[in-house]
Amino acid sequence: MGKNKIRRTLVEFSVRRPKLVLLLVGAVTLLFMTQLPRMKTDTDPKNMLPATSGVRVWNGKVEKTFGLYEDTIVLGITNGKGVLNEGTLGRIKRITDGVLTLKGVAARDVSSFTTTDNVTVDGQTLKVGPLMTDVPKDSAGMGALRRDLFENPLFLNRIISGDGKATAIYIPLEKGANGKEIADRIREIVKREGGGGDSYYIAGDPVARDTFGAEMFKLMGVFSPIAGMVMFAVAFWMFRSFFLSFAIMVPAMVIIIWSMGLVIGLGYPIHIMSSMGPVFLMAIATDSIHIFNEFYFRYKEKKDRRAAILETMDAVAVPLIYTDVTTAVGFGSLTLANIIPVRVFGLGVGFGTIALLLLSFTLVPAILTFAGEERLERAALKEDAEAGRASGLLRRLAALGVHRPKTVAAAGLVLFVIAAIGTSKIIVNNNLIEWFKYHSAIRTADRVLNKSLGGTSPGYIVAMANDDDFIKTPEAMNYLEGLQHYLERKLPVVGKTASVADYVKRINRVLHNDNPAFDAIPGNKDTIGQYLFLFGMSAKPADLDNMVDYPFRRANIWVQLKTWDAQAMRDVIRAVGQYKKAHPIAMEFKPAGIAYFNLVWNDEVLWDMLKGFVTALVVVFIILAFNFRSFKWALIGYVPLLFTILVIYGVVGFTGKDFDMPISVLSTLSLGMAVDFAIHFVSRFKRRLFALKAGEDGAPGKEMIADSLLWTAARPGKGIMRNAVLFAAAFSVMLFAPLTPYVTVGAFIVGMMMLSSLLTIIYLPALITLLSGWLFEGGLSG
Amino acid sequence: MRRFFILTVMFLLLAGNAFAIDGRAIMEKSEAAFYYPGRDFKARMVMKLVSAGGQERLRELTMLRKNYGHPGGPQKYFIYFFRPADVKDMTFMVYKYPDRDSDRWLYVPAINMVRRIAAQDKRSSFVGSDFSYEDVSGRNVGDDNHVLLREEKLGGRDCYLVKSTPKKTDVEYGWKLSWIDKASFLPLKEEYHDRRGEIYKVFTADEIKTVKGFPTITKRTMKNIQSGHRTEVAFEKADYNIGVPDSLFSERFLKQPPKRWIE
Known part of the structure; x- marks a missing residue:
């Protein structure tokens, strides 16, 4: 076969001119290495979707129409005795002043006690001005401030909590400002104040995002080398040879440089996903362990290095090619993603x-x-498939399957059913904040603020009418008010809503001497128009702009969510739909904002991954069938793979962990990796059986099958176990990462490697024994 | 003798500065030219509020002003709104005092109610525009320290460049640069810098016409550089010394403004 010839020529050439090969590889590696310094990173989750995607274009339009900021940092301040005391208020004033001077902060729209405008009434006089200019010095002043805060629904749960123990400063950022850097500056300001029983919490999407980016970068720099060292150590423990451990690491390092060089050279920035690339490649490179594993057995038999190399390459070539191709297909299917x-x-x-x-x-x-x-001699002595301890264990494991196939199959079936039940419990969700650990500063801040205030995750519902000025009609105003009430009452995740209707009600009440009876929408369009005009005279222009567009055709309802779950916004959208159905009106309602983006992104990832998953499933099956020249054997080879994924899903379902982006991505690419061991096992098993039969016709005998299975488990099986352990060892490092997606990836891969190798060693022999009649119907190639 | 000569030269150099006008004097003259020309003043103006996204809102109003005393002294303002349509007949009145906060009244026609408005924040927006109340009726010259930075040309006109730094920190900007036209003493351009030193708002006089001998800025723009929002004001009619009566500035006329004064 031409392919085989190319392969043999390559191997022979490499054995004949090893130095030239090293030199060539070195030169290519240097070439790719020149690209590395051009590396850029991108941690903005928004860039997960292209700038032209519908949701980003729409969100951009909404931001422009209502003068909204893409990013806002929330600085929460809590005090167990209440924040309305001289010390805390003084600190709030000084912190606000400090924040206003920070570069990148949109100072004009920072919302704090000293920057928020308030409209109150005192006798016949309307008072317009900042909620607090100076810290009240006496109890009367403090009482007035307390009244202002708690009587104004616009403030309650936004800048003051119901129990008075928490307040927040909302800090919008200019476009392109780095959330983490500004958060760090804010931390410095806050630190200078300190004391007085105040606690400070910094939350908000930009902080989470940019902190994540900074951590990710650190992780990439720290964890890839550690994973490499762990692999090196484990390889040394396996082979007791520095040379060999080193030889395993070299291809890993080379492909990492090539791959990163390619990605960077093509001009792509490094995102969270690609930052995990090196660890993946390192693990995938452990595939070469099958070469070393076989080489040592062969060397012991032949005592001729060159011949052993050539024979080894012949024996492992087919499984190597197919395992690498299936792995590449698994990853390649990701390129179909949006x-x-x-x-x-x-x-x-x-x-x-x-x-x-x-x-x-x-x-x-x-x-x-x-x-x-000499070194080979020493190392090879230990590689004895008959007597080696590891091989003995593997043989015994396989024997379980060979001698008690029905029990093993039944146990597998039970496990299968349990896993299937677990899988049915899976919840699809994505939560950016939960990418941080529970006790991390960011997640703690988010939790505290969501408990006391209206919610840190902002979403919008844009009401769109067909005519200019429609929003000023009592009909539209009452509708907005009703919809807000409905959302706040129906959904516990909705902490607070705000719309232009709140302003109108507020002005109405204030104009009527703060009479609560007038905390309502007036029944006349002109009145509403004049109230809004008055509001525009008394507040920052942005306050009104954030809520209505210029022609009063569109209104923006702010929906503060108490969770970053993508699911929460889906609930909001559904509730809006239900309300509209029950109360028809000539307005459309469209969701927008970060919460909506997260939802769209979540769905998009899932759909993408489902697409990739199915593609990979089909392609891997075709490759298997092609490799084994048989559908039946392809089905058998498929079992450990499907089983592994199902068990992992089962665990995800039972533990209640969200089926999020990292898991869905992993599912797709795990297909290509989990099938590797089955490929090695089935290929080598059939090769062994073929050699034993030595040309006899008909189906192989039961004894011969059992023998071959045990041999396969003991010899190539050792390579499989080594591969799995090495692979898992590299990824186990990620279990200690401070960010949960990395932990998820680590746990998933470790679990997958252990499961798929064990299933291959135990379950495949059982299945092959049970189904031998069917499998060998047409002889060996069957 | 030589020493005397040097002293003389030094004295002349120092005196050269003393003869020249200083920052505060420039700003006082500018205040007089910008906010106090004539005994009284009337203008019909259209305000165009333009958002960063290009959306527009219109306000159309008539503004009447009457001086009571010298430049820098008390003034009364009367404003009647024509547009937006739903605020037609709304009126607004200001009594401005040099030494204390202004008094303001607003009439809300839909509920037939006059309310006094205590203005704690002179810097807040005038009817949602980029102009603050102070930008409309003038800021006390004594509230700032004025330094003449240099003289330079702006658009072919000789200007004083004055830096005004507020004495108190109760304003939202850090300092203001004004290019004051040497001939008319009108500000041709003002730059507001925020406390970080970043440029924040820019005022430009886009058209100047002489009305009854008074150079008058008939088109002006205030642009918020940071938000991208801007407000353009155009005077459609402007007139001085028309004999605005004192009685106009009363609650009665707020509710029912005489046609001849507002049209």
Whole structure:
């Protein structure tokens, strides 16, 4: 076969001219390395969707229409004895003054006690001005401030909590400002104040996002080398040879540089997904362990280094090619995604995997020629499939399947059903804040603020009428008010809503000597128009602009959510739909804002991944069938893979962990990795059986099948276990990451490797034994 | 003798400065030219509020002003709104005092009610525009420290460039630069810098016409550089010394403004 010939030529060439091969690989690596310094990072989740995506265009339009800020930091201040005391108020005033001087802060629209305008009435006089100019010095002044705060529904749960123990300063950011840097400056300001029993909490999407970005960068720099070192240590423990451990690491390092070089060279920034690329590549590179594993057995039999290399490469070539191709397909399917960072990640890792395949037939044999004969001798002595401890254990595991196939199959079935039940409990959700650990400053801040105030996750419902000035009609105003009430009453996640109707009611009441009876929408359009004009004379222009567009055709309802769950906004949208159905009006309602973006993004990721998952499933099956030249064997090879994923989903379902972006991405690419062991096992098993039968016709005997299964488990099985342990070891490092997506990835991969290797060693022998009649119907190739 | 010569030169150099006008004097003259020309004044103006996204809101009004005393002294303002349509007949009145906060009254026709408005914040927006109340009726010259930075040309006109720094921190900006036309003493341009030193609002006099001998800014723009929002004001009619009666500035006429004064 032509393919085989190319492969053999490559291997022979590499064994003959190892130095040239090393030199060539080194040169190419240097070339890719020149790209690395051009690296840029991008941590804005908005860029997960292209700038032209519907939701981003629409959100941009809404922001422009209502003069809204994309990003707002919330600084929460709490005091167990209440924030309305001289000390705390003085600190609020000084902190606000400090915040106003920060670069990147949209100072004109910072909302705090000293910057928020308030309209009150005193006898016949309307008072317009900042809620608090100076800290009240006496109890009368303090009482007045308390009244102003609690009697104004616009303030309650926004800048003062119901129990008076919490307040917040809302700090909008100019476009392009870095949320983490500003948050750090705010922390400095707050630190200077300190004391007095006040606690400070900094929350909001930009802080979370940019903190995540900074941490991600650190992780990439810290965890990739640690993962590398762990792999090196584990490899040394397995082979007791520095040379060999080193030889395993070299291809890993090379493909990391190639892949990162390619991604950066193509001009893509590094996102959270691609920042995990190096660890993935390192783990995938452990595939070359099958070469070393086999080489040592062969060397012991042959005692000729060169011949052992060539024979080894012959024996492992087919499974190596197919495992790498399936892995590449798993990652490659990600390039079908709409989510750009996922696409880039798939491209980078897919490319690295193919590069690894090339290196397996060039660099690895070349490196092997440098192994000292004496050292090989010593190491190879330990590699005895019959007597080795690890091999013995593997043999016993496989024997379980071979000798008690029905019990094993039944146990598997039970596990399958349980996992299926767990899978049905899965909740699809995404929550940016929960990407941080429970006790992290960011998540704590979010929790505290959501408990006491209206909510840190902002969403909008834009009401759109067909005619100018319609929003000024009592009909529209009453509708907005009714819809707000409905949302606040019906959905516990909605902490607070605000709309232009609140302003109208407020002005009406104030103009009528603060009489609560006038806390209502007036029945006349001109009155509403004049109230809004008066409001525009008394507040910052932005206050009105944030709520209505210029022609009074569109109104914006602010919906503060107490959770960053994508699900929350879906509930809001559904509730709006129900309200509209029950109360028809000539207005359309469209969601917008960060909460809406998170929802769209969540759905998009899921749909994308489902697409990728199905594609990978089909392609992997086709490759398997092609590899084994049989549908039946492809089905058998599929079992550990499907089983592994189902069990992991089952665990996700039972533990109540959200099925979020990291998990959905992992599901897709795990297909290509979890199938690897089955490919190695089935390929080597059939090869062994073929050799044993030595040309006899008909189906192989039961004994022969059992023997081959046990041999496969003990010898290539050892390679499988080594591969799984090494792979898992590299990823176990991620379990200690401070960000939960990394922990999720670590746990998922470790679980997947252990499960799929164990299933391959135990379950495949059981299935093959049980179904041997069906599988070997047409002889060996069956 | 040589020493005497040097002293003389030094004295002349110092005196050269003393002969020249200083920052405060420039701003006083500017106040007189900008906010106090004539005994009284009437203008019909259209205010165009333009958002960063290009949306527009219109306000159309007649403003009457009467001086009581010298430039820098008390004034009364009467404003009648024509547009937006739903605020037609709304009126607004200001008594301005040099040494204390102004008194303001607003008439809300829909509920036939006059309310006094205590203005704690002179810097707040005038009818939602980028102009503050102070920008409309003038800021006390004594509230700021004025320094003449230099003289320079702006658009071909010789100007004084004056830096005015508020004495108190109760305003939203850090300092203001004014380009004062040497000939008319009208501000041709003003730059407001926020407390971080970043430019924040810019005022420009876009058209100046002489009405009854008084140079008058008939088109002006205030642009908020940071938000992108701007307000353009155009005087459609402007007139001085028309004999505005004192009685106009009363609650009775707030509710029923005489046609001849507002049209």
